[in-house]
Amino acid sequence: MRLNEHPILRFKRGREVTIYFNGQPLKAFEGEPIAAALHAAGIKVLNYSANEKRPRGLFCAIGKCSSCLMIVNGIPNVRTCITLVEDGMRIEPQTGKAKLPKEAKPPEFRDAKAVKADIVVIGGGPAGLMAAIHAADTRASVVLLDENPMLGGQLVKQTHKFFGKREQFAGVRGVEIAKILEEEVRKRKNIEVFLETSAVGIFQEGDEKLVIGVRENRELIEFRGRALVVATGAMERMIPFENNDLPGIYGAGAIQTLMNTYGVKPGDRVLIVGAGNVGLILTYQLVQAGVKVEAIVEAMPKVGGYFVHAAKVRRLGIPILTRHTILRAEGKERVERAVVAQLDGNWKPIPGTEKVFDVDVIALAVGLRPSIELLHQAGCQIKFVPELGGHVAVRDGWMETTVRGIFVAGDTAGIEEATTAMLEGKMAGIAAALRLGIAEEGWVKEIERAQRDLEEFRSGPFGRHVVEGIRKILAGVGGNV
């Protein structure tokens, strides 16, 4: 089902095209991924798993899990959540492991396109955008790459207004902040933007860093820079419960992508797992899209997100069951029901407290963890810091990791907020330019200002654990602590 009316968003759809699912024609729009088009047509089972042939559907919607692989135009293992529709495309579900076509022409060996800049920023979310803008303002040449077809990262899915102070975009909706920052980037002639471009590896080449990029899944690009800012965001956590792989179980971000980016309803009746900010905000967004949310379950004895987000959904009649967890999903090929139960003081389900919800969607909003794969691969020291969301790169007070010239910012540096991501991005962008000797000493003041703003933002109860996490990560690191 497609959304046409929305209180906040306006959906601009591309040209109408026809795709074929198992030979059946379906309507789709240019610019949307295959999985979104299939969802709009009610098709949720995308493949049957490699070994046990279990039905699987969309889960992460950002090309990171393996749940949406399908056969497209005869080519197996295509990630349909990030592959855009093309007119006449033939799509089939994949069952088990795939077979390659028997014949093909050997591909020609060609040199990759080469792009050079002072600073390569990986990730065009709030942190990366701010890093690029500020690095550019110090006169560094900047290349900014992002996997998505648009800049803004998760901001583009956020219909709610941001917290913080006005100068940090408080009171402005995420979608609008994305537009403002994108405009700032586009204004700067010394920032070159590459969209739909993934960074898949970092190699050290003398003084330079070689970032292997893949554009639109079809073009190899070698990005070379003397410094890097890695702002690759976060990834959703999964939790164990029975049948947790049934189609209809999604990460919260996947639902936001479907609903707010592509204007496709994820289903009709939803159970939300997790009452942190992501779960609460998602619930409100579902209601805005006209989807019924049956309940929110939360294992903790209290709402983990901001109280005001909880109050917003409570007054629309949505129950929040604290000290409750999901026991299992039920359904044949996709979610038909969810069974939840109350937890005792030792986190054990209390027998007899089971409740059954007739839902077709289960949204997991059980936390995020930093996407550190690139940093880890590049050799940065990694440390487990629960306060920052799990494994993070060790970095100094100016956001430089243990690999000289590689900086980190935003959720990749520790799960927090878009507001802090922007401040960290600003710091990382300036610090990278200082490291290269491009920025003048005066820019140190700007870093210090961002540090003060961060300190202020983090001074409340919500910031305390982050401050503690950062203290752990800075312990023992030399340099600009």
Place this chain on the structure above:
Amino acid sequence: MSKVAIIGGGITGVATAYELAKLGEEVILFEKNYFGSGSTFRCATGIRAQFTDEANIRLMKYAVERWEKLGEELGFDINFRQTGYLFLATSEEEVEAFKNNIRLQNKFGVPTRLIDMDEAKEIVPILNTEPFLAGAWNPRDGKANPFKTLFAYLFRARELGVEAREKAEIIGFEREGKEITAVKYRSNGKVESVKVDAVLNAANAWAPLINEMAGLKRELVPITPYKHQLVKTEPLERGQAEPLVCPPSWNDAYIIQDGEDGGIICGAGIEHRAKSMDDYEPTYDFLRGVLRYATMIAPPLRHAHIVRQWAGFYAKTPDKNPAIGKLLDNFYIAAGFSGHGFMMAPAVAQAMAELIAKGRSKVPIDWDWYDPYRFERGELRSSAFQIG
């Protein structure tokens, strides 16, 4: 019964521990990291008797016979599959060389034969037949799961009483004359010592460091670590490229479908001298270079996705043959396998265990050929046929 210390928890050390325990010896095994972490878990899984010299052909023929019954013996599915090795010739001269090798292999009972490209295509459905003239095909060659094989040996060894210790690093020996009397090691931050009757250096790339601790010259057995890399595709349906397929004239490039998940592993002779003993950094030139070859061998691979690239060491000797034998009265070595440690392990472990326990072995192993003192004497063997 005597107490034997084995240094190195890779396939050679673990398998020898098992074989010694079977012979009733008391064994203590030391691995400085986790089992298999050196080279075993990084290998390309292949097992072949298609060598080009008598010693290696005979040893590997015997090894393959052991491999055939190994899962049953160890009571563990090690996923040994005889899916063959297919070498491909790109010139008439190479076809002639293949024929000579086949004659030698046949002489020792290895059933290699020359096949045409139609037959090759049946065996490897995604093969590009165009550039090749003929193939050397031994259907008894194969592959096994290195992880499962190592653990199968380890579990059985422990059942037989072997004390196998991970994260236990050797730091020195006590030596009296030509005998090692005790092994000093560090475990959980504590230094400990154990009295032993014999020691086997099975540390492969790290073996020269162990020899040095035993008071021998590092260069006595010159083993140099070369970084070899592999890339692997996502899991694929079985049967598309089961054998190891290799045109040796294309820089020893090869592909082989993983016996476990069906992902296709691609290797090549693009090697780098390791900068240090923990230089496992993959390189960009390899990533692109190996795939250039792989897609010429099997063009449909172009549509598969690469999910990982990794590196491991070929612990190379100057003649690419391992050093297997006695270094001191009770100090033995089985190291420097130059990329063949996994495939040779069942035979070498048995030979080594029998040598230590009984002073002689039933295994058809040419002790002179693998003599660890040959380098010092300047008696190099003909280079073992090596791929990848």
Place this chain on the structure above:
Amino acid sequence: MSDGKVIICRCNDVTVEEIETLIDEGVTDIEEIKRLLRIGMGPCQGRTCIPLVISILARRTGKKPDEIPLPRARVPIRPVRVEVLVGGGDE
């Protein structure tokens, strides 16, 4: 499929029971668990499952999560089509 399985690794359909059984058999190094069960070796490259395995391992062995090293992230950090790496994308 509503058979009550708790899936930890979607790529290879590995369940929580399989992991716990292996740990109880004494295989407690994450690198060894990874290789024996092929966790983290599928197309998602361990993004979803590895944190879960670490928490199961920590719970089962009493180790702290920060004592369990994260398996190395490898190039490419997301799957890339072979033809793209070779350079000739158009057939």
Place this chain on the structure above:
Amino acid sequence: MSEVPPYLQRGYITPEELFGIIPKPSEERLRARPVAVPECPQEIPCAPCREVCPTNAISMPTPNDIPIVDYEKCIGCSLCVQICPGLAFFMVHYVGDKARITMPHELLPLPEKGEEVVLLNRLGEPVGKGRVLTVVPREKTKGDTPIITVEVPVELAWDVRAVKVVRG
């Protein structure tokens, strides 16, 4: 951690709890003109209400402090209701036996002026019906959030915090 306040266990706050944290405007003040009442009892890093207030009626020494409205300085301009990212500001005005509640409304459909709507309390339960007196659409607000004012029986002044539009 100290004891969990009941409002965080439930996800909504009762008027009694709220006025245990912030002062309640006097009856006299409520009758004089509309007055802004924040339902924002938790220390979160957020300050736009203070920054937007034209009379500096909101005190908040740091963004992580909770907003306290000086009801005498408040002129009832509704800018805080329009800007608040948490949709936590409301205005209340007693008029005869009715109370006029000004609240954000970010859902479709937006009610029309004069339309009768279902009144919802903080749990989303219907507690009666009321008439919409004013509607400020999204384009016209200073905070990108549409706001509406509904008239409710005065005894429901501290219960009604949302409305549901029922048509056809």
